[in-house]
Amino acid sequence: xxNVEQHPSTxxxxxxxxAVIKCTYSDSASNYFPWYKxxxxxxxxxxxxxxxxxxxxxxxxxxxxxxxxxKHFSLHITETQPEDSxxxxxxxxxxxxxxxxxxxxxxxxxxxxxP
Amino acid sequence: EPEVTQTPSHQVTQMGQEVILRxxxxxxxxxxxxxxxILGQKVEFLVSFYNNxxxxxxxxFDDQFSVExxxxxxxxxxxxxxxxxxxAMYFCASSRDSYYNSPLHFGNGTRLTVT
Numbered sequence: 753x754x755n756v757e758q759h760p761s762t763x764x765x766x767x768x769x770x771a772v773i774k775c776t777y778s779d780s781a782s783n784y785f786p787w788y789k790x791x792x793x794x795x796x797x798x799x800x801x802x803x804x805x806x807x808x809x810x811x812x813x814x815x816x817x818x819x820x821x822x823k824h825f826s827l828h829i830t831e832t833q834p835e836d837s838x839x840x841x842x843x844x845x846x847x848x849x850x851x852x853x854x855x856x857x858x859x860x861x862x863x864x865x866x867p
Numbered sequence: 868e869p870e871v872t873q874t875p876s877h878q879v880t881q882m883g884q885e886v887i888l889r890x891x892x893x894x895x896x897x898x899x900x901x902x903x904x905i906l907g908q909k910v911e912f913l914v915s916f917y918n919n920x921x922x923x924x925x926x927x928f929d930d931q932f933s934v935e936x937x938x939x940x941x942x943x944x945x946x947x948x949x950x951x952x953x954x955a956m957y958f959c960a961s962s963r964d965s966y967y968n969s970p971l972h973f974g975n976g977t978r979l980t981v982t
Contacts, residue, residue, distance in 0.1 A: 795975045855912060855971065
């Protein structure tokens, strides 16, 4: 089955600086890679996702890059703000137009933005 | 924005008792899931459900677990005889289509404590 590794487990950055979180996956058939943000007492909330037919996707201050050859993908947050403080999870799955597949999550990164 | 809602937010039960966790997925969604998160650990897939049947389940989802969509709006997870190790946060999720076409939306979870 799929295995997703995530690093670092904790990350502290100064407000305004950039944060980068990295994940690797094991199953070359995986083709869908979402990132979730989890705030205290809440469920994971999707912040960005990427499919294997593209190498990079950006949404305002958030970007995700994917290297299929190396089987790793990264989340980049620029101009960090205090409200970015949360636990971030990467995930991977094989999805098709014909059925749904389970998400395999990474172990999470606790991001703390220092004012 | 439509949300996945889960009740109760916290459930305390004694070992050996049955519990039912309830979820109301987003109304036009067709795929339903349960995930769990043991405190401080990664989010783990339990089961996916489509067209009134289980489409995939993990090794965690043994005979003690069952899911049901009793009517057009609710989706439930039943644990027949709870064990201490079932203590976790249980998340319901739904998606409009298969992963490849639409993302998962998670509820805020039910914290299950087995004593």
